[in-house]
Amino acid sequence: NLSEKLQALFKRLRGHGTLTEANIQEALREVRLALLEADVHYKVVKEFIESVKEKALGQEVLQSLTPGQQLLKVVHQELVRLMGEGERRLNLSGSPASLMLVGLQGSGKTTTAAKLAKWLRAQGKTVGMVPADVYRPAAIEQLEQLGRMLNVPVYKPAQGEDPVSISVKSQNWAREKGLQVLILDTAGRLHIDEPLMEELRKIKVAVAPKEVLLVVDAMTGQDAVQIAQSFNEKLQITGVILTKLDGDARGGAALSIRAVTLRPIVLVGVGEKLDALEVFYPDRMASRILG
Amino acid sequence: LSGKARLDFQTIEELEELLITADMGVGTVQRLIQKVDSTLRGGSGQGPDLIRSRVKEAIVEILQPREAPLEVDRARPFVIMVIGVNGVGKTTTIAKMGWMWKREGKRVMFVAADTFRAAAIEQLVAWGDRLGIEVVRQQHGADPSAVVFDALQAAKARSLDVVIVDTAGRLHTKTNLMDELKKIQRVAGRVQEGAPHEVLLILDATTGQNALSQAKLFHQALGVTGMAMTKLDGTAKGGILVALAWELGIPIRFVGVGEQMEALQVFRAREFADVLLG
Ligand SMILES: Nc1nc2c(ncn2[C@@H]2O[C@H](COP(=O)(O)OP(=O)(O)OP(=O)(O)O)[C@@H](O)[C@H]2O)c(=O)[nH]1
Ligand SMILES: Nc1nc2c(ncn2[C@@H]2O[C@H](COP(=O)(O)OP(=O)(O)OP(=O)(O)O)[C@@H](O)[C@H]2O)c(=O)[nH]1
Ligand SMILES: [Mg+2]
Ligand SMILES: [Mg+2]
Numbered sequence: 001n002l003s004e005k006l007q008a009l010f011k012r013l014r015g016h017g018t019l020t021e022a023n024i025q026e027a028l029r030e031v032r033l034a035l036l037e038a039d040v041h042y043k044v045v046k047e048f049i050e051s052v053k054e055k056a057l058g059q060e061v062l063q064s065l066t067p068g069q070q071l072l073k074v075v076h077q078e079l080v081r082l083m084g085e086g087e088r089r090l091n092l093s094g095s096p097a098s099l100m101l102v103g104l105q106g107s108g109k110t111t112t113a114a115k116l117a118k119w120l121r122a123q124g125k126t127v128g129m130v131p132a133d134v135y136r137p138a139a140i141e142q143l144e145q146l147g148r149m150l151n152v153p154v155y156k157p158a159q160g161e162d163p164v165s166i167s168v169k170s171q172n173w174a175r176e177k178g179l180q181v182l183i184l185d186t187a188g189r190l191h192i193d194e195p196l197m198e199e200l201r202k203i204k205v206a207v208a209p210k211e212v213l214l215v216v217d218a219m220t221g222q223d224a225v226q227i228a229q230s231f232n233e234k235l236q237i238t239g240v241i242l243t244k245l246d247g248d249a250r251g252g253a254a255l256s257i258r259a260v261t262l263r264p265i266v267l268v269g270v271g272e273k274l275d276a277l278e279v280f281y282p283d284r285m286a287s288r289i290l291g
Numbered sequence: 292l293s294g295k296a297r298l299d300f301q302t303i304e305e306l307e308e309l310l311i312t313a314d315m316g317v318g319t320v321q322r323l324i325q326k327v328d329s330t331l332r333g334g335s336g337q338g339p340d341l342i343r344s345r346v347k348e349a350i351v352e353i354l355q356p357r358e359a360p361l362e363v364d365r366a367r368p369f370v371i372m373v374i375g376v377n378g379v380g381k382t383t384t385i386a387k388m389g390w391m392w393k394r395e396g397k398r399v400m401f402v403a404a405d406t407f408r409a410a411a412i413e414q415l416v417a418w419g420d421r422l423g424i425e426v427v428r429q430q431h432g433a434d435p436s437a438v439v440f441d442a443l444q445a446a447k448a449r450s451l452d453v454v455i456v457d458t459a460g461r462l463h464t465k466t467n468l469m470d471e472l473k474k475i476q477r478v479a480g481r482v483q484e485g486a487p488h489e490v491l492l493i494l495d496a497t498t499g500q501n502a503l504s505q506a507k508l509f510h511q512a513l514g515v516t517g518m519a520m521t522k523l524d525g526t527a528k529g530g531i532l533v534a535l536a537w538e539l540g541i542p543i544r545f546v547g548v549g550e551q552m553e554a555l556q557v558f559r560a561r562e563f564a565d566v567l568l569g
Pocket of ligand 2: 106376379380461522523525548549554
């Protein structure tokens, strides 16, 4: 892993007298490799290495008895700083407060909608879910089944009702039922699909959600930048939920997304079961990315 | 001479950025550039176009041996077990393949062996209804091996042509879930000699370096005989396929390029390399 590589590198260099700028550059190359292998975007890595270079060349590393560890500490700290605020509460004001889940196909939106419902109900909120995916076979059935499992009400779309109408009508349904929070599950779509991205914008304008959460798979590679940028430009997302962190993906997409959108990662999915939702810990994510 | 060298360096750096951002992986990219560099030595001009075309040729050279379309006529019923991590497009790809073979006049059966995820059975049944392909299923929560057992008995008895087994998405790092797949594989082999004839791993084009870990662990557990990559209609280029082709000898069967039934193409090395290099 990176820690071992840096230690070996500095051990080899130590035999040649005091550390130089060139030595540190070599060490930063190892850091760059580690970040690229972790799926952090090429350009984000470049900027990141530039930003840590100054600290890396500082006395605390050059004069240290364990420069490898010291450099790693500097890099880790900078990653944690970039990945953000740590605990950030969801905006649940309003009646109902609508939380819109968006993202690419298969990223985990429907499952996350149910997890979020369970999470919020545990915090004392009355919650409902809205199946706004009319395209995928059995998508509405999927959310309905999850709702039954949790005993959480799910809006029932009319035959042939379109996603914008579903999103609007469900607001009244929620008010009638006295629900405090409404979770909108939308269909997976490509960020380059203009009509479908426009559909999301229409839903947002009609519903005025308190949160627009981009649901992203932790194993997403370099494309994370394009995805996040497009969704953010079109919808001004308010936060990100990273899913499938129970796997062995390093999750560099987290840094890429944060770098290009400056939006916080609010929650993470750590399993298929409905209790597998956790708060995002930037320091844990930093360690995971560095490998 | 120095001007030419500087141009090479810039070209190499640009190619590195292009290929890394295509998810080829920094290790594979460096290996590839070294390979091309050695073929360029002793050559005359080294302009950017020549370097680029050499890189493309090197990529085609790596991918071409993995071009091996799936032949389903060598057994009846030919049994395909579809596996992969969560959400990559297994169920949708099964629908696409079923539709393709049905149009060729083959008698196809789908097996709903994802008995775990909410509405997974209903999703495959909906596709079966739409395409006119029968789906063998049991109740939610049934043992997937039991569903496969029954389905294969029926398929054998009626001498169907192709049976496609849909399994639940699962992370390759979960040993108990990998054991479940091994059991499905064993049970299939007991009902019919040689089944499953194809163990097809589905990969998502938006996945980065983790695809390597996925392929290796699924292969270790079951012996993967074919791979397919979905969602190439997005902006992700699927460059990891080059790393996989180089490291594993597994055939690449199909690419998925959309959510409609027509959006399935047979993998072609040169076409893939063309899109990769843009
Ligand atoms: N291991 C794991 N699996 C997850 C997690 N979140 C979701 N999944 C699984 O990922 C797969 C896809 O989840 P869905 O909720 O259907 O994804 P989606 O974004 O709604 O998909 P589309 O509606 O088709 O875009 C399912 O198998 C889920 O069980 C997670 O945190 N960990
Ligand atoms: N754009 C695009 N979307 C695809 C493609 N293949 C599948 N999808 C979509 O990806 C999402 C997930 O597809 P599924 O077939 O449910 O994936 P899965 O692997 O069976 O998911 P689990 O069973 O939950 O693990 C759906 O929204 C599909 O329509 C493709 O080639 N392109
Ligand atoms: Mg969904
Ligand atoms: Mg499925």
